[in-house]
Amino acid sequence: MMNTEHSLSAILPMQIVMITGMLVLLLDSCIPAWRNAKILSPGLSLIGVGIAFLSSLHILNNPPVGKLFGGAITADPFSQACSIILLITAALAILIAMTYLENMDLNHGEYYCLVLFSTSGAMIMASALDLIVLFIAVEILSVALYVLAGFARTKVRSEEAALKYFLLGAFAAGFLLYGIALIYGGSGFIGLNPTTNLAVIGKSLSMISQPPAMMIMGLGLLLVGLGFKAGLVPFHMWTPDVYEGAPTSVTAYMAAAAKIGAFAAILRVLNAFIPISGYWLIVIEVIAVLTMFGGNILALTQDNVKRMLAYSSIAHAGYLLVAVAAACNSGSKQSILQQATAHSSAFGAAAFYLLSYSLTTIGAFGVLIWLSKRGRDIQTLNDLKGLARTDPAAAYTMLIFMLSLGGIPPTMGFMGKWFIFNATMQSGQTWLALLLGVASIISIYYYLHVVWVMCFQEPEEGTHSVRAESANGVQTSIYVAVGSTLLFGILPNLVQPLMDAASSLLRP
Amino acid sequence: MASSYLPILVMIGVATAVAVAMVVGSFLLGPKKPNEYKSLPYECGIIPVGSARERFPIKFYLIAMLFIVFDIETVFLYPWAVTYSRQHLAMKMFYFSEMSVFVVILFVGYFYILGKGALDWDESERTPNTDVITPEIVAKRPKIRFGNEGSGPVDLSKVPIGPRLPVYGASSQEEFQSYERQNSYVPYTRSEKLLK
Numbered sequence: 001m002m003n004t005e006h007s008l009s010a011i012l013p014m015q016i017v018m019i020t021g022m023l024v025l026l027l028d029s030c031i032p033a034w035r036n037a038k039i040l041s042p043g044l045s046l047i048g049v050g051i052a053f054l055s056s057l058h059i060l061n062n063p064p065v066g067k068l069f070g071g072a073i074t075a076d077p078f079s080q081a082c083s084i085i086l087l088i089t090a091a092l093a094i095l096i097a098m099t100y101l102e103n104m105d106l107n108h109g110e111y112y113c114l115v116l117f118s119t120s121g122a123m124i125m126a127s128a129l130d131l132i133v134l135f136i137a138v139e140i141l142s143v144a145l146y147v148l149a150g151f152a153r154t155k156v157r158s159e160e161a162a163l164k165y166f167l168l169g170a171f172a173a174g175f176l177l178y179g180i181a182l183i184y185g186g187s188g189f190i191g192l193n194p195t196t197n198l199a200v201i202g203k204s205l206s207m208i209s210q211p212p213a214m215m216i217m218g219l220g221l222l223l224v225g226l227g228f229k230a231g232l233v234p235f236h237m238w239t240p241d242v243y244e245g246a247p248t249s250v251t252a253y254m255a256a257a258a259k260i261g262a263f264a265a266i267l268r269v270l271n272a273f274i275p276i277s278g279y280w281l282i283v284i285e286v287i288a289v290l291t292m293f294g295g296n297i298l299a300l301t302q303d304n305v306k307r308m309l310a311y312s313s314i315a316h317a318g319y320l321l322v323a324v325a326a327a328c329n330s331g332s333k334q335s336i337l338q339q340a341t342a343h344s345s346a347f348g349a350a351a352f353y354l355l356s357y358s359l360t361t362i363g364a365f366g367v368l369i370w371l372s373k374r375g376r377d378i379q380t381l382n383d384l385k386g387l388a389r390t391d392p393a394a395a396y397t398m399l400i401f402m403l404s405l406g407g408i409p410p411t412m413g414f415m416g417k418w419f420i421f422n423a424t425m426q427s428g429q430t431w432l433a434l435l436l437g438v439a440s441i442i443s444i445y446y447y448l449h450v451v452w453v454m455c456f457q458e459p460e461e462g463t464h465s466v467r468a469e470s471a472n473g474v475q476t477s478i479y480v481a482v483g484s485t486l487l488f489g490i491l492p493n494l495v496q497p498l499m500d501a502a503s504s505l506l507r508p
Numbered sequence: 509m510a511s512s513y514l515p516i517l518v519m520i521g522v523a524t525a526v527a528v529a530m531v532v533g534s535f536l537l538g539p540k541k542p543n544e545y546k547s548l549p550y551e552c553g554i555i556p557v558g559s560a561r562e563r564f565p566i567k568f569y570l571i572a573m574l575f576i577v578f579d580i581e582t583v584f585l586y587p588w589a590v591t592y593s594r595q596h597l598a599m600k601m602f603y604f605s606e607m608s609v610f611v612v613i614l615f616v617g618y619f620y621i622l623g624k625g626a627l628d629w630d631e632s633e634r635t636p637n638t639d640v641i642t643p644e645i646v647a648k649r650p651k652i653r654f655g656n657e658g659s660g661p662v663d664l665s666k667v668p669i670g671p672r673l674p675v676y677g678a679s680s681q682e683e684f685q686s687y688e689r690q691n692s693y694v695p696y697t698r699s700e701k702l703l704k
Contacts, residue, residue, distance in 0.1 A: 004602065022613065022616045025617075026616060026619060028623075029619055029621075029623025029624055
């Protein structure tokens, strides 16, 4: 107990986010929502996120020593890097929500508190060393997201999205928990007191030759649960329906935050299991290929932009999984040094890609919100016809986001893909790197299709897109996203500290 | 070994005897003044026969949900109290602070539901129970009500002042009354109808 304060100070960013969430909740119950939700609640949330960001930076620069909470939680640079990306995402999501909620008359302060709660859950996912803590973090993230998906309560599509997400998510949580139970049981066979602590398991796995079957089964089930959250291909069925039905601002947040949290967890869990990667690496590689191609091919025929972005988010999960596979490759062909280099560059690439993906996705959804008229969503490609003529600013920002999602220079998306490609080549999985290239080429078709519709088609009569009224929030968010997409695309070195932090996670 | 089960057997016997004695005793000794309500099969105060598509206030659902939240708190307090009593002083302080955090978080939730009016069973304070709607009552109403999201803030200047029409969409007193007849949630009228 002597280091309780030490432990508590190491999880300060999450505490700040949670406490801000509670303050927003209290504020909302004191003042009628329709009066304060315009400025007060989002303002308070942004302040909280900002303070948490600073404290996360502080912890990144002065990492705490020793075990925190008996080793259940860590505040290593990897977790702080993920937290920083998450907090940036949350801030942008709050900004775009300000405009969207105002336009759709959904101005309830609960929105911001739910966003903050789920952000804190995702942050804990990135810092959990114990699988039970990981499970609780997944639930904190998900329960808030289920409610957010159904936030437009009077819209049937939104209700459908919430229910679908909730039922399938509860099912996936069952897999996750069952997997944790089997790993707990399996850890008893490798000379440990049964434990769910990843650090302990990783250390003892590296000392044995033959892992117990129970543990491999457990890891498989764990991957099902986390794969559902990340939207990997055999478990992706919910993604398009939920992304389409949920309010656009929620979709933007969910697409970014849930994926960051899930990939932080996947990276940390699989990192602990690298010593037995011979048993599961091929599974990750196959899922990565399926996810990249499945997402991209299904996205080709979508005429609903939200649905198209949902499939594209699946494809991006596939690219990220390629980075995971590169990080965890410990084939016998390579020297230990080569493996370590590939490992660290893959982790750095994953962090960069997560940042670029979340900035771009939030920006792309932000443009849809920017254009949404009062009470009406912009969802289909038809709504974007001739946008370059009716609203050039929106069209050209969308253009940059599409280029970034497609991985075309000089954007961040290109650099992200380049880093992943590079790490995969370093780890010796050339075929995987080539398939990543092929998948990106497929994806360019549907991203550029949006650009073509915006720039080379006549605007339809009567569907002149009108900017949202009082769009300051979303405008700020879009400009920040565009600026950083271009800036970090041209000067990726600026993100180097973040990548170094992420790649400092060592192999067990 | 088997003898250790004797107290349980005795307890089962006593419990059965008391239950039987109470039912039989009240049957033999109690005054019998039957009326139609009393002779209906008992189902927690609900009319036992009727349409399955019953409308009942959504507040019951809300109360059930809140009950679960605070009930879980009590369940959580029990094991905490048991372990708390076995710790030495320094640990006790730590245990106490942990539980305080939990209770404070719970109180945040409590103040939230209190502020949102989830515990007001009748909304008479916010919508006074009068037959005539006055401009003062209209001014008190929130612009955004739950359930009309997406349709924009209510234009309070257009809310009809005059006789009360509680159902949205009813344009006249007659229309409202016919709506009431079709879909009413008025258990007493219903039960009286049933008994006649």
